[in-house]
Every structure is written in C-alpha cells, then in structure tokens.
Amino acid sequence: MNAEQQQGGVHLGDGGTGGTRVAAAAQQQTFTALGPQRALTDPLMEQICDPKNLVRAYRRVRSNKGKPGVDGMTVHELADWLRSNHAALTASLLGGTYQPQPVRGVQIPKPGGGQRQLGIPVAVDRLVQQAILQVLNPILDPTFSNSSYGFRPGRDAHMALEQARKYVAREGREIVVDLDLEKFFDRVNHDILMSRVARRIGDKRLLRIIRRFLQAGMMQDGVCVARDEGTPQGGPLSPLLSNILLDDLDQELERRGHRFCRYADDCNIYMRSLVAGQRVMESVTQFLEGKLRLRVNREKSAVAPVGERKFLGHRLLLNGKLGIAPKSIQRAKDKIRQITGRSRGVSLAQVIAELNLFLVGWLNYYRYAACRFELQCLDEWIRRKLRCYRLKQRKRGFSVAKYLRRLGVSAVQAGRLAVSGKGPWRLAHTRQVHAAMSVDWFSQQGLASLTVKYDSLRH
16 A cells, blocks of 8 residues: 555545535524534534544645644655554544644745744644644634635635725725734734634533644744744644634624624725724724734724725725735735846746746736736836846846847947946846847747736736
8 A cells, every 4th residue: 555545544545525615605604503503512523533534634734735844744754654653643632632743933024024923833733733624614614704704715805805895886985994913823812712712612622732732832943932822824723713713803893883804814894984984993903902912003004095005915996996006016026026136047938937927826816906007017127127137147248249139139239238338227228128128029938928918817
C-alpha cells in the first residue's frame, strides 16, 4: 500500500464528500433548530474522528500545502505519520487529552502598511483543526446572519458588495458607518469567545481541545511565548471562531433593524443621515468594546458618504455602480514594482509570466467595478515599467543602442538615445522606445492586457 492507502482503519485514498451544504439563507436554522440541537447534544468528537472525515481533512490539508510548523513536518510527510500514529491520535482526541503544539509566528506585511501576525500550526494540528471544521461548519454556518459573508461556504466578497450596492442604490442609504477593528485576530478574548462557543457546542472534549488551540504558545525567535488572547490567522479553525464571536455583533445590528454587510472583521452599516450614522457609530463602539472586549480603531473608522470610503477594495458610487478604490490601484502598483524590480536579474519572459499570474487574479476580483479608464492607465504604466526593466538589463550605452537597433530603431536615433544621459525610466517614455516596444510587441511577448481582459469579462 502506498502513502494514500489504508492502515489500521484510516484510508488516505478517496474519502467521502461530507455532509450536504445547507440550503438557502432564507431557511436558516435558529438556535432552537435541529443544527444547534445536534451540536449541543451529539458527541461530536466521534464524528470528527470518523475515518472518512479524517481522510477529507488530510486531503484538504495536503491540497492547501502550506509551510511546516515548529516541528518541521511537511504536509507530504503527514501521510506516513498518520499510518503510524492514527490510533494514538484518535485515542487522544476521543479521550480529550490531545495537546496542540505551539504555532510558528510569522510576520507578513499588510497592504496598508505595518505587519500582520500569522501563526502556522504544525501539520498534525492543521489536520485536527480541519477535521473539526468539517463537522462544525455544516451545523453552525446556517445559524449565522444573512449579512455575514466572510469565510462562509457559498458566499464571497462579490456577494457582500452587491448587497451593499443595493442598500445605496435602492434604499438611498448613502452614509456608511465604516468600522475597523484594531488587530481583531490578535485581540480576541479567549473567555468571551469560549463562552460563545459553549452556547453552540455541548461536547466538553471538543471545547477543551478548542481552548487548547487558542492557548497554544507561539514560537518566535526560538522562544515560545504564551498567549492569553487572540486566535492567530493561519489555522483552519480561526475563521469559524471569528464568525462565532462576531455573530453577537450581527444579532445586535439585526435587533436594531440596521442594514449592514460584514466580511470577517470588516463591517459597514448603511444609514440615511450623518447624524444617525454618528449615533450608531457611538453605540456600536460601546457594544464592541464593552460586551466583546474588542477595540475599535478610531483613526481608521469613520462615518462618511459611501463614495469617500472603501469596502473590500471597492468604492460604492451613488449611481449604484462599483468603482475601484485608489488604494487598491496603489497596492497593485506596489506588487508590480516588486515583480519588475530592476535588480532581480531574471529574464523578461519570467517577469511577464509572474505579472500575468498576478494580474489575471487581481482583475478577476475587480471585474464588476467600473474601472476601464483606471485599467487603461495601469496597462500603460506596466508597459513603461517593463521597457525600463529591459533597458536596465542592457547596462551600457553601446548595448542599449545595439538592442534598440535590433528592435527597429534607426542607428542614428539609437545612438543618440544611448548617449543622451537619460536613465532607463526616462528612456522608456521616449517616442522611439515606445514605438520599438509597442503594445503589439508586448502582446507578442505574452503580456496580458488588463483592458482587453476586462472587456472580455464584461461582455
């Protein structure tokens, strides 16, 4: 038997497909309905440890790949580990004795500046979290608010944007209460979170293990730091736990009759007047900081016309259309600058391949925004960056002149440009270089055009 075959009851080949996805949001279960009753009364650990569920979890962890945790085990080594240790793993889960290992702390840059803290669990802990998630999600997700869109099956950012657009265009709610939770995932109070989890889950073994995941230390610079708050991003369970906690906010807003959209910790409430918005900002801030012990970032939160704020990288326009936020363009340019860095020392073909990979995914996200002009300008800027990159690679004036002649520039013009004293960025903007490395030339090199792809997506 190979690495994906059975040993001692756990088969790592084709697993089951899991429970069926719950039907439409209009048929959401309440806390007294079947789903929550199951969670409160059923021995969930037995479902979590079911071989079919573990197989599904293993396959998902393997497909997600991810970097090793503090023990160095890769996802490719997980199958061998399971063949030897699955019996002990299952026994520890069923007995409530399973002890997670510390997560590996990693700092990554945030798009708006600063650092975001990630916690990378070891492969076995990722497997266990995924197995827990697969059992809890079909039960708990239907109980969440219809205005919550983040980290939920069958929901995405585009659905949140569409709902927000309707509030503005159809209901005339042109004022937004834009709430920013300061370091949400790092500031979650464990006791408050676990009290909300315990309302929904009755299996005490599972509750103990979830708390242990929350309290697992974080390894930083060779030192294990204890954690008494936060649910670090990086583990499969963190998104579900965040929705459980913030469901209190959703219920409170619904009780008050507000129109809102929440995507993870990004929440916008839509109002008809600034005065009403300011009252809501004050009262909701008190709720979040008093009841949930979360901190509202007053510098980044605001009450303003919708067109002055961004939501999920977009601007909401009063005519009911979506626009692309200026900061989203700037962040795209920052990424493009990284790819086209002059000192990278890789071929133009490789740079173009990396650009295409980024640009296609980026454009797919913003495909519903009215942003053709912005994309056209971005296309032109990208081509200039690539011209600059290619000229920089030639280094010497003689080499630049030779390269330009090869592209069809006359010997006289190529020589003048090479000795002009202009740097690569200025040279890239000259008429001759622009004509030599034209739009058609870049198309022949395989560069994707944002404008062309945008038009194809819109029609």
